[in-house]
Amino acid sequence: MQMDERKRRILRAIIQDYIVTAEPIGSRTIARKFDLGISPATIRNEMSDLEVLGLIEQPHTSAGRIPSDAGYRYYVDCLMEGIELAKEEKAIIEQETAKRISEIQQVIAHTSKLLSQLTSLTSIVSGPLKEKNTFGQIHFLPYQPGEAIMVIVKENGVVENHIVDIGHEVSPEELQRLASILNEKMRGQSLKKVKKELLHEIYRELTRQRHLIDESQEMLAVILDSCEEKEQVYLGGALNMLNQPEFKDLSKIKKLFRFFEEDQSLKKLLQPAHEGLNITIGGENIFEEFHDCSVISATYRIDEDTLGAIGVLGPTRMNYSKAIAIVDFMTQSMSENLARGRKRY
Amino acid sequence: MQMDERKRRILRAIIQDYIVTAEPIGSRTIARKFDLGISPATIRNEMSDLEVLGLIEQPHTSAGRIPSDAGYRYYVDCLMEGIELAKEEKAIIEQETAKRISEIQQVIAHTSKLLSQLTSLTSIVSGPLKEKNTFGQIHFLPYQPGEAIMVIVKENGVVENHIVDIGHEVSPEELQRLASILNEKMRGQSLKKVKKELLHEIYRELTRQRHLIDESQEMLAVILDSCEEKEQVYLGGALNMLNQPEFKDLSKIKKLFRFFEEDQSLKKLLQPAHEGLNITIGGENIFEEFHDCSVISATYRIDEDTLGAIGVLGPTRMNYSKAIAIVDFMTQSMSENLARGRKRY
DNA sequence: TTTAGCACTCATCGAAGGAGAGTGCTAACA
């Protein structure tokens, strides 16, 4: 059996209706709502075919049909026409992504909030991958006696500060020397390399120059910690899930939210199958919890270098064209801005 | 009518049972579960009295009784005996509060996570009030050409860094001079004062020395922003609410979570009626959303100076003695640590 | 090939009724 134009029209009608109503739809209702020029009986026959093809299914015998995962997949791949965002929406996104904020957490938080507001879905935003990151400079600033502020600048533009205990009073000159040792060893090196190889070397160097600093443990621990790839992931608009009729029972909500609480898992949701835009529908998702959800995600990059990803999560019955348009435009806007804005993050 | 010992025993039995089961309890069940040495009929008479006193109530005629807000209040004030935390719990709390972390966000996040884990309730933790804070030092570090890293150290120990655009290349000496101007004006001044008075003065000073720096707007904007009292509030274990039988209908959950999404309102939940430990039961709460919740909160301080607050939120039917013991011990432990740990935050 | 007609299925809703837990009242008891 083959898909023909009439089958396609009916499938599209079913999906478009279901996206709005979340109710199974029957042949009679389709004939009434959509002007297809054929009678319910004909539609019934076609629907029977569509069911054999696996594109729609019946929750139970006497209910209407709903799209299956395969149906959505067919819709997304072959039926759906892309939409253009409204000017205002574009303007808001461009405006928001153009902001230059040095605190990476804030950028992520803002982005995810905006994304969930625009789509009415749940958004997931991941920050830059640290593994591709390298050390820039390290500075020391005086603080309380016996303590110093260590400022670590990474080459993707992230700046961190840590307060470190140095055990006894040190002169600015000593701190200066310490900084130059660290900088000499670490500048331009990847976090991974520093973690795996250079830390020992630095430790040896520092113990050799024992007069320089007594207690370097804490400082090295801070550097080590800074190398860890605890990638930031941010979730926005999780509450939107509560509004979806498919999540009206508490146990589903619990499962979902429990999942959301683990950053590590969340990150995996965003892991792209390939560069660019990814669409994961229902059962395609690796996590069983999201077998009735779909994820639209995309990566943002700077000069071909993937930095992070953003995505939206909603019921399989989401408005795909809108979600895709927004995620797509947003990553583009972010990437352009990063390219323009001088390699920040 | 007066409370006598027998009434007190019965009230305590009702509350203790309800805290565990969340089910109304009847005279027969009380007689069976608790060894009070009196018959169901007698208990019935006493319960009737307790109802007249407003300490318990009936959901409907043929159900058992449940404690009223006033009943809980009486329990907390007069009946409940304080408990001692287990050694392990104390150890965990002390260990966690002893950690010295320079990122204030992390401290708050950790604390709130721990608190919700220990109590199985939802926790709210607020960071130090910025209004009581004063500027310490400001440093500039070189960054990309035309940009600099501005490190702001506040006297409560918070360190912030910001990347500022300075429009054209400046030498380290120029940055040094700039820093000394800012430090001279701002060191030791409260954020409020800087915001209200000193910023203009600094601006005037900078324009007078126009050769020093061309575009100081962004820098000043950053300082202004740093003065804003956007107090951090953190919520932990909101999911625990989902496990409470009183929140099994979705509309309540929605209301609650919608409330949680607004930091501003959340902060108000913690606002203490007085110093020390605060207990707000059910309808005593200013927010209608929390009329079937109770809040146990306490402030942590350094040298008599209140810095912030922590609290737990749960159904009115919470384990008060446990929650109180934990919140109390935790604030004490935090305060002691702050005092010992050299005025960090 | 399309359509009208018809018998059939099944979820949903409301009414009816039994079970169970709990109460208040009365009268007897210590």
Add this chain to the structure above:
DNA sequence: TGTTAGCACTCTCCTTCGATGAGTGCTAAA
């Protein structure tokens, strides 16, 4: 006079049972 047993009554909860209605598949006619 306080305590207790007995009993009628109340009200929620659960189950059962039709009625309703939306939807289907099949058959036969157009």
